[in-house]
Amino acid sequence: MKPIANLIHVGDVEKALRWYQKAFPEAIVANDEGFTFLKIGGFSLELVPSDEKVSSGKSGSVTYWSVSDLRAEIERFRKLGADVYRGPMENGNDIGMCQVEDPWGNLIGLRGPINKNRHSDS
Numbered sequence: 001m002k003p004i005a006n007l008i009h010v011g012d013v014e015k016a017l018r019w020y021q022k023a024f025p026e027a028i029v030a031n032d033e034g035f036t037f038l039k040i041g042g043f044s045l046e047l048v049p050s051d052e053k054v055s056s057g058k059s060g061s062v063t064y065w066s067v068s069d070l071r072a073e074i075e076r077f078r079k080l081g082a083d084v085y086r087g088p089m090e091n092g093n094d095i096g097m098c099q100v101e102d103p104w105g106n107l108i109g110l111r112g113p114i115n116k117n118r119h120s121d122s
């Protein structure tokens with residue numbers, strides 16, 4: 001088994017699709033029988049409408065993305081309108097992690113090298 005998709009529940013699918021395209025510029029827009037989603041390698045980000053069963057927002061699982069420069073990615077996400085939710089914090093071996101919040105309240109995890117000489121937001 002391997003993970004193939006992450007469903008992200010949002011209030012406005014079209015707006016979220018545009019935002020996530022900016023957040024993940026390497027993503028390719030794909031369409032399968034009228035369902036538009038983003039492909040990153042063999043993994044899909046599927047933006048779906050939130051509803052009474054699954055709302056948007058923080059409620060448990062967070063997908064973490066490997067980045068080459070944690071602080072640079074945090075700043076890039078901030079410029080896109082994401083808020084830092086948790087971190088950055090160091091995990092050891094100069095690797096850090098941080099969670100940023102998209103405009104719909106969902107969390108995106110970032111993990112990668114952290115510059116120890118800078119101040120932490122944790």
